[in-house]
Amino acid sequence: MPKPKIEPRLPKGMRDFLPAQMIKREYVFGIVREVFHLYGFEPLQTPSLELTETLMGKYGEDADKLIYNAKHTEGKEELSLRYDLTVPLARVVGQYQNDISLPFKRYQLSPVWRAERPQRGRYREFYQCDADIAGIATMQADAEVVSLVVTALKKLGFPQFVVKINNRKLLTAIGQYAGLEGEPLANLYRSIDKFDKVGADGVAKELRERGIADDIATKILALVTTKQPGTQQLDYVAGIMGDFEAGQAGIAELRDVARFLAELDVPAEHYEFDFTMVRGLGYYTGPIFEGVVTEPNLGSIMGGGRYDDLVGMFRGETIPTTGISLGIERIIDVMDILGLYPPGIGGTVLQVMVAVFGEDTRAASSGLAAELRAAGVRTELYMQDKGVGKQIGYADKKGIPVVALLGAEEIAAGTVKLKRLRDGAERVVARADAAAAVSELL
RNA sequence: GUGGAUGUAGCUCAAUGGCGGAGCUCUUGAUUGUGGAUCAAGUGGUUGUGGGUUCGAGCCCCAUCAUCCACCCCA
Incomplete structure (x- = not known):
C-alpha cells in the first residue's frame, strides 16, 4: 500500500467519534431527548452558521474573540460558527413571531464551536443540549428547567450531583454592598467564583492582589461563603442585603425558585443556593444555575440562567426567557469514568x-x-x-x-x-x- | 492570549553523543465445525518538522509545529 500523501490529523480541539463511542453517545443523547420530551420541550434545529452580527456582542468582550469566523473567501455575508444555542434561540423567537406561540419551550441538541485552548474536558467543537422557556416571567419556568436537568441527570445514573443556584441581581447588590462597580466589580466576581477551587484564603489573597481593600474583601467573603441549610441561606443574606433594591429583588426571586422546586418535588439534595457561583456570559439577568459533580471533577456539567433582555435584541418587545444547557461532552466523560452505562450498551449495535x-x-x-x-x-x-x-x-x-x-x-x-x-x-x-x-x- | 512539560512502531514506553529496541495491538500458522488462553513467525520507523554543533545526534543548541498541564475563560 502506498504511503498516504497527507498526514491524517484533526483540527485542534476537535474529535472523531468511532462507532463504539458513538453508540455510547447516542445512548446519552437518547435519554436526554426522552426526558426533555417528558417535560414537554420540543426540538428545534438551527444552522451551524449564523450571521456574525447575530452573535457578536452577546457574550461579553472576551467571548467575542473565541467565535470562529466562517466567511467564505468570496462570500458577501459575514458568517460565524455558533458559539452557543441560546443566542440562536433568541434570534428564532425574534424572527418567527407568527409561528411561535408563547410560552415557547424548545430544546436543541447540537454542536457549538469555541476557539479556546483545548484541555481536559474542554474542546473546540462540543455538543450542548439546551432547554429554554421563552415567554414566562415567573420563577415557575426557572424551577421547571432545574427540575428537568435534575431528572435527566438522575435518569442517566449520576449518583451525586448538585445544581448551584445564584442570582445576577443579588450579585449586583453584593457589588453595591462592596462599593465596587465596573472592572473592579468584575474582578470581584471572578475571584469569588474560584471559591470552590482555591478556598477562602485563595480568594482573599486574589482580592488583595487585585487591589480590593481588606475590609471589603473580608465583608464580602463572610457574606458569600456562609452556609446555611436550605432557604435559611436566603434569610441570612436577606438580613444583610435588605438595604439594596437589587438584593431584595434577587432574594425574592430565589425564594420563588425554592418554593416552585419544592412544589415540583425536586429532591433538596440536588440543589443549593451558592452565592460564590458566578456565570461569565453577559446576558443573564436573574437566577443563574450551574451543575457540578464533585467526583470526578471535570468542571461544570451544566449551566444556565434567566436572560430577560436577550430576545428583545431581536424583537421589538422583550420576552422573558430562562433555560439551561447540558454539557453533553462532560456528562459523557463523567459517565465513562464512573461506568454509568447499562450493560446492553456495548461496542456494537449488532445482536x-x-x-x-x-x-x-x-x-x-x-x-x-x-x-x-x-x-x-x-x-x-x-x-x-x-x-x-x-x-x-x-x-x-x-x-x-x-x-x-x-x-x-x-x-x-x-x-x-x-x-x-x-x-x-x-x-x-x-x-x-x-x-x-x-x-x-x- | 500567558507560562511550563513532552514529542521514538497503530498504542504504552526503553535506548551513556557510537549498529534504533521491548511489551501490547495487528497479520499468518499450530487449528478446513467452535472464540478469548498458549506457542511460533511476520508486518510495522526518514526518532514531529527544519536548521545548527560534532568524526558521529533519538540524545546537545536554535527555530517551528503538535500534544498535555496550569492560567485566562468556560460545557
Whole structure:
C-alpha cells in the first residue's frame, strides 16, 4: 500500500467519534431527548452558521474573540460558527413571531464551536443540549428547567450531583454592598467564583492582589461563603442585603425558585443556593444555575440562567426567557469514568452474526440473515472466506453477543445452532424460531 | 492570549553523543465445525518538522509545529 500523501490529523480541539463511542453517545443523547420530551420541550434545529452580527456582542468582550469566523473567501455575508444555542434561540423567537406561540419551550441538541485552548474536558467543537422557556416571567419556568436537568441527570445514573443556584441581581447588590462597580466589580466576581477551587484564603489573597481593600474583601467573603441549610441561606443574606433594591429583588426571586422546586418535588439534595457561583456570559439577568459533580471533577456539567433582555435584541418587545444547557461532552466523560452505562450498551449495535461455513452453504446463511433482519434482529452476515474459528473470533472481538451457525448438519435438519459468546452456551432451534431464540439469548 | 512539560512502531514506553529496541495491538500458522488462553513467525520507523554543533545526534543548541498541564475563560 502506498504511503498516504497527507498526514491524517484533526483540527485542534476537535474529535472523531468511532462507532463504539458513538453508540455510547447516542445512548446519552437518547435519554436526554426522552426526558426533555417528558417535560414537554420540543426540538428545534438551527444552522451551524449564523450571521456574525447575530452573535457578536452577546457574550461579553472576551467571548467575542473565541467565535470562529466562517466567511467564505468570496462570500458577501459575514458568517460565524455558533458559539452557543441560546443566542440562536433568541434570534428564532425574534424572527418567527407568527409561528411561535408563547410560552415557547424548545430544546436543541447540537454542536457549538469555541476557539479556546483545548484541555481536559474542554474542546473546540462540543455538543450542548439546551432547554429554554421563552415567554414566562415567573420563577415557575426557572424551577421547571432545574427540575428537568435534575431528572435527566438522575435518569442517566449520576449518583451525586448538585445544581448551584445564584442570582445576577443579588450579585449586583453584593457589588453595591462592596462599593465596587465596573472592572473592579468584575474582578470581584471572578475571584469569588474560584471559591470552590482555591478556598477562602485563595480568594482573599486574589482580592488583595487585585487591589480590593481588606475590609471589603473580608465583608464580602463572610457574606458569600456562609452556609446555611436550605432557604435559611436566603434569610441570612436577606438580613444583610435588605438595604439594596437589587438584593431584595434577587432574594425574592430565589425564594420563588425554592418554593416552585419544592412544589415540583425536586429532591433538596440536588440543589443549593451558592452565592460564590458566578456565570461569565453577559446576558443573564436573574437566577443563574450551574451543575457540578464533585467526583470526578471535570468542571461544570451544566449551566444556565434567566436572560430577560436577550430576545428583545431581536424583537421589538422583550420576552422573558430562562433555560439551561447540558454539557453533553462532560456528562459523557463523567459517565465513562464512573461506568454509568447499562450493560446492553456495548461496542456494537449488532445482536447476532451469521457464520458462513463454505460456498455450498452460503445461500442458506444469507437466507437466514434475511429472515432474522425481517424479524427485526440486528444481523451481520459474515463476508470473508475464513474458518469458523476465525469467524467466531471476529464476532467476539467486535462484541457481537450471539453467533448463528448454519452448516450442512443444521441445513439438513432444518435447524440453526446459536452460540452465545459471553458464556459459550449453545442452543439448537428450528430455523423458524431463530429470531425469537436470539432475543432470548441476549 | 500567558507560562511550563513532552514529542521514538497503530498504542504504552526503553535506548551513556557510537549498529534504533521491548511489551501490547495487528497479520499468518499450530487449528478446513467452535472464540478469548498458549506457542511460533511476520508486518510495522526518514526518532514531529527544519536548521545548527560534532568524526558521529533519538540524545546537545536554535527555530517551528503538535500534544498535555496550569492560567485566562468556560460545557
